[in-house]
Amino acid sequence: xxxxxxxxxxxxxxxxxxxxxxxxxxxxxxxxxxxxxxxxxxxxxxxxxxxxxxxxxxxx
Amino acid sequence: xxxxxxxxxxxxxxxxxxxxxxxxxxxxxxxxxxxxxxxxxxxxxxxxxxxxxxxxxxxxxxxxxxxxxxxxxxxxxxxxxxxxxxxxxxxxxxxxxxxxxxxxxxxxxxxxxxxxxxxxxxxxxxxxxxxxxxxxxxxxxxxxxxxxxxxxxxxxxxxxxxxxxxxxxxxxxxxxxxxxxxxxxxxxxxxxxxxxxxxxxxxxxxxxxxxxxxxxxxxxxxxxxxxxxxxxxxxxxxxxxxxxxxxxxxxxxxxxxxxxxxxxxxxxxxxxxxxxxxxxxxxxxxxxxxxxxxxxxxxxxxxxxxxxxxxxxxxxxxxxxxxxxxxxxxxxxxxxxxxxxxxxxxxxxxxxxxxxxxxxxxxxxxxxxxxxxxxxxxxxxxxxxxxxxxxxxxxxxxxxxxxxxxxxxxxxxxxxxxxxxxxxxxxxxxxxxxxxxxxxxxxxxxxxxxx
Numbered sequence: 001x002x003x004x005x006x007x008x009x010x011x012x013x014x015x016x017x018x019x020x021x022x023x024x025x026x027x028x029x030x031x032x033x034x035x036x037x038x039x040x041x042x043x044x045x046x047x048x049x050x051x052x053x054x055x056x057x058x059x060x
Numbered sequence: 061x062x063x064x065x066x067x068x069x070x071x072x073x074x075x076x077x078x079x080x081x082x083x084x085x086x087x088x089x090x091x092x093x094x095x096x097x098x099x100x101x102x103x104x105x106x107x108x109x110x111x112x113x114x115x116x117x118x119x120x121x122x123x124x125x126x127x128x129x130x131x132x133x134x135x136x137x138x139x140x141x142x143x144x145x146x147x148x149x150x151x152x153x154x155x156x157x158x159x160x161x162x163x164x165x166x167x168x169x170x171x172x173x174x175x176x177x178x179x180x181x182x183x184x185x186x187x188x189x190x191x192x193x194x195x196x197x198x199x200x201x202x203x204x205x206x207x208x209x210x211x212x213x214x215x216x217x218x219x220x221x222x223x224x225x226x227x228x229x230x231x232x233x234x235x236x237x238x239x240x241x242x243x244x245x246x247x248x249x250x251x252x253x254x255x256x257x258x259x260x261x262x263x264x265x266x267x268x269x270x271x272x273x274x275x276x277x278x279x280x281x282x283x284x285x286x287x288x289x290x291x292x293x294x295x296x297x298x299x300x301x302x303x304x305x306x307x308x309x310x311x312x313x314x315x316x317x318x319x320x321x322x323x324x325x326x327x328x329x330x331x332x333x334x335x336x337x338x339x340x341x342x343x344x345x346x347x348x349x350x351x352x353x354x355x356x357x358x359x360x361x362x363x364x365x366x367x368x369x370x371x372x373x374x375x376x377x378x379x380x381x382x383x384x385x386x387x388x389x390x391x392x393x394x395x396x397x398x399x400x401x402x403x404x405x406x407x408x409x410x411x412x413x414x415x416x417x418x419x420x421x422x423x424x425x426x427x428x429x430x431x432x433x434x435x436x437x438x439x440x441x442x443x444x445x446x447x448x449x450x451x452x453x454x455x456x457x458x459x460x461x462x463x464x465x466x467x468x469x470x471x472x473x474x475x476x477x478x479x480x481x482x483x484x485x486x487x488x489x490x491x492x493x494x495x496x497x498x499x500x501x502x503x504x505x506x507x508x509x510x511x
Contacts (some may be wrong), residue, residue, distance in 0.1 A: 011144050036393055039410075042420040048407035054173070054412060056071045057082045058128030059184025060249035060275065 061358065062297045063191040063452065063490055064144050064290060067134045068151050068279055069184040071173035071415070077166060082129040085162070087114045089131045090124050092161025093154055095445065096462040097124065098471060117471040119462025120447055121454030122147070124154060128250075130184060131155050132171070137191075137456030137473075137490050141291030141361050143449055146436055148286050149299065149458075150444035174279045175218060175415035176236035179408060179496055181226040183240040186279035188290065189282065190272045190297045191262060191490065201272060202256055202389055204244060204300040204307045208293070209255060209276045211340035213238065213320045214372050215365075216289040218278035219384030221391065221402070221411040223322070230402035234384045236278045238321035244313055249275055253287075253320075255313060263473035265488040269509065272297060276317075281423040283435040288368065291361030295330040296347055298356040305350055308343055309333040317449065324388065326372050336388065341373055381433050387414055390422055437441045456493030478508070485511055 044050040074085050096119030099349045114126040121136030131153055135147035152174060159170040178185045192201070217234030221227070225239050233239075246254035255276050262269040275295060280286045299305040310316050311331035320340045321326050329337035338346075348365050351357045379385045391407055394400060400407055414423050426432035448458025460468060460476065468476035475486045485508070487493055493507075501507035 032393070033397075034509045035425060035431075036390075036397060039390070039422045040394075042415055042425075043406075043409060047405040050075075051076070051179070051405055051408045051412055053075050054071065054073050054171075054178050055180055056130065056178040056182040056184060058250075059069055059130060059182055060128065060187070 061139060061141075061294050062301070063137050064141075064294055065135045065137050065189045066144060066148055066151075066290065067132060067185070067187040067189070068148070069130050069132050069186070070155055070175060070417070071178060071184065072130050072173060073171045073173070073202060074166065074168055075171065075400070076168035082084060083126060085166075086126040086129060086131045086167055087199060088162035089155060089158035089172070090114050090116060090126055091158075092165060093118075093124060093158035094161060095119060095154065095157070096465065098461055098465065098468060103278050105212065116384065117461050118154070118459050120147075120150060120153070120445060121449060121452075121458035121461075122151065123473075126157070128184070131158065136449055136458065137452040138454075139451050140448045141287055141294055141358050143444075144281060144290040144294075145287045146440055146444040147449070148290075149283070149436060149441045151357055152417055153441055153445050154448050161418070172417040173412065173415040174281060174417060175251050175412070176279055177220065177225075177240070179220075179222050179227045179412070183225070183237060183253070185237075185275050187249075188274040188277055188293060190294065191264065191269050192297060194262075194268055194270050196270065196301050200256070200303070201300055203309065204296060204305045205256055205272070205274070206244065207310050208296050208345055210310060210313055210317045210320060211343040211347075212277075212289070212328045213317070214294065214340055214384075215382065215383040216277055216280065216285050216417075217321065217382075218280050218282075218285070219411070227408075232324065232388055232402065233259075233321040234324070235317075235321040237276060238317050241276065241317055255317065269490075270281035272417065277414075278383070280383050281421075282381060282386065282432065284364070284368070284381040285383045287435055288364060290337060291358050292344075292347070292365050295351045295357030295361065295365075298378050299351050299354055302356065304354045304356075305347075308336075308338065308346065312485070324376065326376050330400050331388050333359070341369055344369055363376065363511065376427070382430060385421075386426060386432055387411065390414075390426070400453065450495035453487040453490050453493035456487065456498060456504075456507070459498070461503065475495050492507065 097116040116124045123134040125132055133151035138147055139143050159172050162170045213234045218236045220233050220236045221230040223231045239279050240253050241255050242252045243254045245256045247258045257273045257275045259273045260270050262271040277289055311333050316330045448454045469482050477484050498507045501510050
């Protein structure tokens, strides 16, 4: 549930002018808030399950 | 410049098939890769095949195999950092293609991760290999490499959410691997991991060469980080081999690696045995200056090394072409926007998704948005997927595997067997069997006849 609330808020925020300091990295080729929304939108909705399910056996 | 190559151990997961053993899953990826390469075969005489389906050499000279329950890709031998970068990216493309085939076969998604920890205590490697003259004393290699691998983390760190082997403490650090080193030098790679591994399998004439097996580096998504990783280490190895390096000595290398990995401002001072206290960037500048003065190293890499150190010195946040910086910037943006504490699962999710070999990875979103520079083209990577390097024995291996597959009995790095008579062709000199040598002999068959 906390997930959903956070995502709603981020959608609202994306429509407002950004009050964040301009991100230092790279060239702002696209709107940064839109980029965060794009990244958000393709991630699994259940973050906890995505992280929990990955357990690597073995390795050097 | 030393001959070099790299091995990537990919994390693997089929989320819809929790009961499938990861070895079986990894084998499906290795078997599924449709590019040219050796396969399981039943010999004419019905003998047990020497080649195993889960251990393939490919037409580009690389090796693709199942190791410790994960897919692993070893690049072919190359002679330049840029060729190493392309070979590394070719590995990502090959395993991705294998995973897509495995998905079709299994009817369920298969995820691959190019990182070095699952965040729950397991670590797996990205191993660099450099070939040195046998005359280079091991003590000189240790003295030269140890401060180097500790202080290069600001350049090559992939970034990690979580502190401690099991992410016991919330937070962010530069390196995926830093928390997994427990000793300075040792032979092991899976227990009591050493900062410098003593394995010396040159896969070449042991009388002439030794191998430096560097297991302390991170697997990178950023092409800049990969080029710096392979190129700066090549330059330092050259200087060690030439006997021109006068390295500093760290008072506590294992403590220093943790300090550097947790120092997001790149300002922490490290104790030297001579009483001085220098930052990781100071020590990297010293390496750079000594290599440059000696006329060693790849010019493109030396320039990139210097400009990246300048950028990190001025403000690490300006260096968004580096993995850990770009990842941290993204994580901080989500933290600000959504008020997330460092132990929020969405940050661990972003960290893991960064490493996923998938277009939905945040890494690829930054590339598409023009915020993460690429140093190569898709066409160059595709060439490295399909064709072997021209200037090492990997050329001969790749062409034989790709074009004379039916004649190959068995393949290893330094030899292969041909034909039903199991004629063994030794390739103890990694600089033979090149395109130039094959062409001057009059082609592949003429070259084989001449050997």
